[in-house]
Amino acid sequence: SWEYVQQEKSPDMIHVLQFPYNGEPPRDRLVETEITNNLDHFVRNHGGVPEINADDWTLDITGLVNNPKTLTLKELQDESLFPRKSVVVTLQCSGTRRIEQIEQYPGDGDELINAPWGEGAIGTARWTGVSLKKVIKYCGGLAEGAKHLEFYGADTYFKKGQVYNYVVSVPVRKAKANEVLLAWEMNGKPLPRIHGFPVRTIVFGYIGARSCKWLYQIKAISAPSMAPVQMKEYIYYTTQIGKQNATYSNGCSIQKMPVSSAIMTPVNKSQIIHDGKIKLRGWAYSGSGWPVRVEVSADGGSVWYEVPYENLTKKYFHAWRLWEIDMPVDAEGWLEFCVRTWDDAQNTQPTYVRSACARNWDLHVTSSCHRVKIYSIN
Ligand code: MTE
Ligand code: MO
Structure with a gap:
């Protein structure tokens, strides 16, 4: 091949x-x-x-x-x-x-x-x-x-x-x-x-x-x-x-895909020099509907910002939506960005990775909030 x-x-x-x-x-x-x-x-x-x-x-x-x-x-x-x-x-x-x-x-x-x-x-x-x-x-x-x-x-x-x-x-x-x-x-x-x-x-x-x-x-x-x-x-x-x-x-x-999403830029462990805003981009998908709301956090999930709806790409019935947001960021040093998506049935993603709760020996459907650590220099 x-x-x-x-x-x-x-x-x-x-x-x-x-x-x-x-x-x-x-x-x-x-x-x-x-x-x-x-x-x-x-x-x-x-x-x-x-x-x-x-x-x-x-x-x-x-x-x-x-x-x-x-x-x-x-x-x-x-x-x-x-x-x-x-x-x-x-x-x-x-x-x-x-x-x-x-x-x-x-x-x-x-x-x-x-x-x-x-x-x-x-x-x-x-x-x-x-x-x-x-x-x-x-x-x-x-x-x-x-x-x-x-x-x-x-x-x-x-x-x-x-x-x-x-x-x-x-x-x-x-x-x-x-x-x-x-x-x-x-x-x-x-x-x-x-x-x-x-x-x-x-x-x-x-x-x-x-x-x-x-x-x-x-x-x-x-x-x-x-x-x-x-x-x-x-x-x-x-x-x-x-x-x-x-x-x-x-x-x-496992048949249906759950709702999930990911931050694709910036990538995990990168260093970013910025003027108070960091652009995040990623995908959001749900196997039983479509994404209606994407939320991101710069502090590991304490405070969430909604990605403006117009920053989501077109809705298809059976496809993902890409999204982007300029996150206001004052803090310097290591930050944990995360994303969670809601679908049209108001399902959202679990907070943490689930393998440790012994459900899933083959390690499928990692649908928890996706997290990336970045080093912020403001
Ligand atoms: N079909 C055949 N015949 N053989 C395979 O190995 N892999 C499956 C599915 N169909 C597979 C298959 C899996 S696990 C996935 S995720 C998708 O094909 C991937 O499709 P893609 O390679 O076109 O992206
Ligand atoms: Mo697969």
Whole structure:
């Protein structure tokens, strides 16, 4: 996959893991544009990048559908069969900001799963394709008992001496709500190889893991997928279960992304010389709605300032909003800036990082107020 990293990614990506390739863009660049440049969009891979020839590619729609079908790319793109749809959607890896949890607790140390992401495992694109709802309709609709949709990716990965395909699932209601897209374009260009060429799913509001790259089969099934990525990764446990008793069957699958945000400039531990104002910039996102209010603090969260609403970028239903504010700052020395966001359901972020409260061995969804320390010289 290194060849594709060189062809399809900016040269200054932060390589979080070399193989499988996992990378995120530099912090300041990510918040320059609402729509992330394809070259700067983070990459999260469990295995290698499969080489698929678009002319040979087919998609099987199988399992509990009334008329199972195999579609070619031509058929999928035939506008007389399926209306084409473009949607601006943010993809966020549930591992975003994991470095803050690792600082508290190292997890099980499996780097393949616990990749040390910063605040850049998130990106926004205009994805073009067809709504999965229409494709299921074309297959005669779901048969009795269909509750989940399983997505099969053509890549393979190794874990504990075994080889697996990348397979995940989402509840059927997600497709019924028109929140699953089968996408072949990213910002008006064919999907880059590293992002799932020729076709991937884009699942709005869910953790990035459900947006299956290199898609070749969709299977309607009666229960969540038994595949290891669905069953054994991306699981959340309640505190009461305790680490010793945590088995995959008594955790719950992480699907929706919580509301979260990050300060992307200035970066942690920088020194800033200023005249009483420091500009902060960052992103804010919620998987079950959209950000309506962003608040920042220069004193670790005692006094909060609201980011003026007009300093938030345009509202999309399924995407982040970037924000910026000129913070009045008199103090000199080390300051702790932090940010918290409220979404349209008035959800906001926990105050502190949660790994220490033993919920989450794989260190997912770091959604606490994001904090950066800066040295102020006024
Ligand atoms: N799909 C396949 N087939 N293989 C993968 O390893 N990684 C998932 C998801 N889809 C993955 C996949 C995860 S965990 C995330 S966060 C997103 O892809 C990342 O998408 P991107 O690499 O296009 O940014
Ligand atoms: Mo992810």
